[in-house]
């Protein structure tokens with residue numbers, strides 16, 4: 175251990191720690207911007223490029239994030255010199271920053287904005303050269319605005335080290351330096367998967383989601399189409415954060431009320447189609463297992479993961495389940511069953527909005543193979559954050575809303591569907607159903623705790639009536655690559671692999687309220703979902719009476735002909 179003092183407080187930390195880490199131990203806060211460490215997912219962005227965390231140590235000023243502690247060091251974080259340097263650095267960052275905070279996508283969530291406010295900067299003394307790069311709006315998911323980039327490199331670390339996609343890196347020199355793509359090409363021309371994790375860590379408005387709010391208002395303000403909304407599992411345990419509630423607070427009832435107040439005619443649940451996905455995917459898996467073909471089966475609900483497989487492992491496109499994601503299955507059923515058979519309108523006259531924790535879902539719903547005869551399954555997807563903005567824009571007092579229930583029949587779901595939103599959840603849900611189908615016995619305990627937890631790669635062997643099923647769960651694309659490389663090398667022992675592109679699953683999606691690097695937020699959201707599951711009576715997808723009725727009235731058999739027409743897809747290389 176190394177012993178030092180910070181603002182007069184003694185602290186002992188392991189050799190190799192930085193001043194910033196030591197300060198955290200004694201609850202001394204040092205403002206920082208480029209630095210980001212999330213030990214749970216092994217992410218460290220430590221380039222010491224912004225110099226906001228300057229502190230006095232020994233004879234001069236040093237950046238706390240990039241300076242290792244030394245025995246006997248005496249650190250002062252708020253000397254006159256340190257404060258002056260910090261303020262100067264932020265003023266310089268602001269000098270070439272577009273000063274449009276009031277209308278910036280990131281207004282209220284920008285780390286540069288809040289540091290400037292905390293440091294009491296009320297005037298920008300320097301006028302720097304302004305960059306005027308065109309915005310990249312080439313994708314349905316992500317907007318990249320170099321003019322707002324402070325070169326912190328967090329996005330680059332995320333895309334390269336955690337996601338192993340490698341789309342972003344520094345190009346050019348001097349003032350022309352940009353974090354950009356190969357040959358500065360548009361994101362749509364790269365291997366980008368639209369996972370959006372670069373957005374999740376960007377401290378400013380340089381990387382943001384495509385704003386679909388105006389499209390949704392337009393839909394709500396027209397009369398020709400019936401507008402319904404579906405909400406993904408992970409949204410209900412994170413939306414409250416935008417209104418000051420603790421991460422993981424279950425806000426399902428208030429969320430339904432808010433959606434009704436916004437004017438949606440029907441408020442439905444993606445959980446319903448998550449249950450449906452399980453029936454289709456579990457049948458597909460059992461078919462493949464029986465034939466010993468196309469194994470391991472790969473889950474297919476995560477659109478960024480599907481993009482990743484299409485771009486990186488085209489030789490294995492026989493492995494992902496052919497099931498559409500729950501988002502898409504929902505749209506298919508709402509338009510092709512609910513519209514004509516329950517409310518007697520044409521599929522094209524129904525308009526489906528989805529609220530997702532994800533930005534890749536915006537791209538997914540634009541994939542034209544997902545629909546029937548020119549009618550897309552889902553018309554537009556917004557994020558949890560965008561829903562919160564709409565609620566605020568409409569002046570709805572979220573916290574005092576009554577709790578309402580989803581509309582039926584597409585609002586009924588089991589607890590197995592809720593846990594889809596966390597890493598391991600899809601697999602656990604599938605096991606509950608596959609086990610009971612194969613054994614014809616009731617599961618004594620529906621909790622497959624072996625597949626829970628936040629580790630990036632988990633594995634388990636499950637005994638289903640004498641057949642051992644080896645399962646693996648990977649979250650983050652970097653972990654997915656490790657698992658897929660084993661498949662490629664012929665060393666994989668797995669029968670099922672679940673992948674979610676975001677580290678931790680959809681609860682950590684790039685459309686969720688910003689966690690600003692605090693991974694406890696993600697863990698609390700997971701607990702929220704497991705609590706919903708635990709407190710539901712109905713915990714197995716195949717026992718959902720609304721799903722059973724849907725097969726009786728419309729779909730026939732799981733994996734049958736009608737189910738295939740509406741609920742399955744194919745992939746592209």
Ligand code: HC1
Nearest residue numbers: 406407408448475500501532680
């Ligand atoms: Fe997800 Fe899914 S769990 S992919 O994370 O399978 O986005 O929440 O909606 O479609 O159900 C996301 C979440 C979501 C789908 C489901």
Ligand code: SF4
Nearest residue numbers: 333366367369370372
């Ligand atoms: Fe990389 Fe994902 Fe961002 Fe694309 S969306 S640049 S893959 S981190």
